Amino acid sequence: MASGNMKDIKRRIKSVESTKQITKAMQLVASSKLRKAKDKADNAKPYFKALYDTMVEIQSENADFLSDYHKKNESGKTLLVVIAGDRGLAGGFNTNVFKLAEERTAALGKDNITILSVGKKSVEYFKKRGFNIYSEYPGIAETIRMPMVVHIADGMTGDFKSGKINAIEVIYTTYVSPLTQTAKLQEILPVTIPDTMEKRLQLPDYEPNPRTVFNQIVPKYIAGLLFGAIVDSFASEQAARRSAMENATDNADTMISDLSLLYNRARQASITQEITEIIGGSSATV
């Protein structure tokens, strides 16, 4: 009985150890990917900020200015861009995004929305629940580059202008700290920009005119927003996975030490039993 118990424990220790190796490896991979994703996000910031500043300037310097992108369309559906991960095992990362998406879809009504899903998990989620799908982009987050996003954004802004969709909102996860990532909803179109810039004395020359320049910036700005959201979400996914895997590795360690204790106890018990048996046997023969 005792030796059978020992074998069981030994087997469990082994299986926990190999699980630990996997979680440890995933943790390391996630931290290196996180670093890369954060660099990417930081590098994109100056570009995005320059575009945003220009939009704010044009708007505040041109009173009663309305571009094609300021007004909400009467007809059409709301386009919900939901950015989730390509893989699971990242703690509550995907669940939190879908929880927020569920609230938003419930508030807008399922019939009034169409979904653009980024990430395999997001694609699966909305397909399974029978949502109206605008388009799907599984597995693009890790290697995302600007031309791809520009292409997506051009399509979206085109459909907004033609009245096929009346607003665009993005649900994604933003990276707050290595331990905190928050799911968040951001409205993209119609554009809402605060009128806070100070008016400059000398207004710049716009070529050909402010309205045209503004309308040209908007698709780029949206592409920038989308790019930022995808990269941000990818960084969050890696951070979430890293801490989830760190916990898993810690748990495996605790389990292994508990099991080792049990194993040693069983071993000792079996040795004691053997000795007792030997002594019992020898005293019987004497």
Add this chain to the structure above:
Amino acid sequence: MAALFKIKIITPEKVFFDDEGTLLIVKTGDGERGIMANHISYVAALPSCPLRIQFEDGSWRTASLSSGLLKVGQNKATVIANAIEWAEEIDLDWARRSEKDARERLSKLSPDEYEHELANLKLKRALNRMAVKSQNK
């Protein structure tokens, strides 16, 4: 000696160029435009075009710009570029391939389609890259 001013070129992937120069030449809807120090405030959308910078010592550097935005003000020029590469970094084979691909797509699409517009822009970018490369060997 021409006066210096700051030139900054930003792309989504990185800050491509951040230095001083004496002259910046780009193409706008109106034609070529040269920006020098103390230019008035100016904002323009840029198509795919060659972008040239002259430095203090009189030397030039040329890059191929794939559409962007130019902002000039306070003795500083900022180019917000979708993509840009120096002439010596252009991959000619790649540009030729994308030219061919764009022409193929153009021949299949009707001119009023949105995709046609995209293919047309792609062709312009490829041609611009090839032109910049061939003029700066």
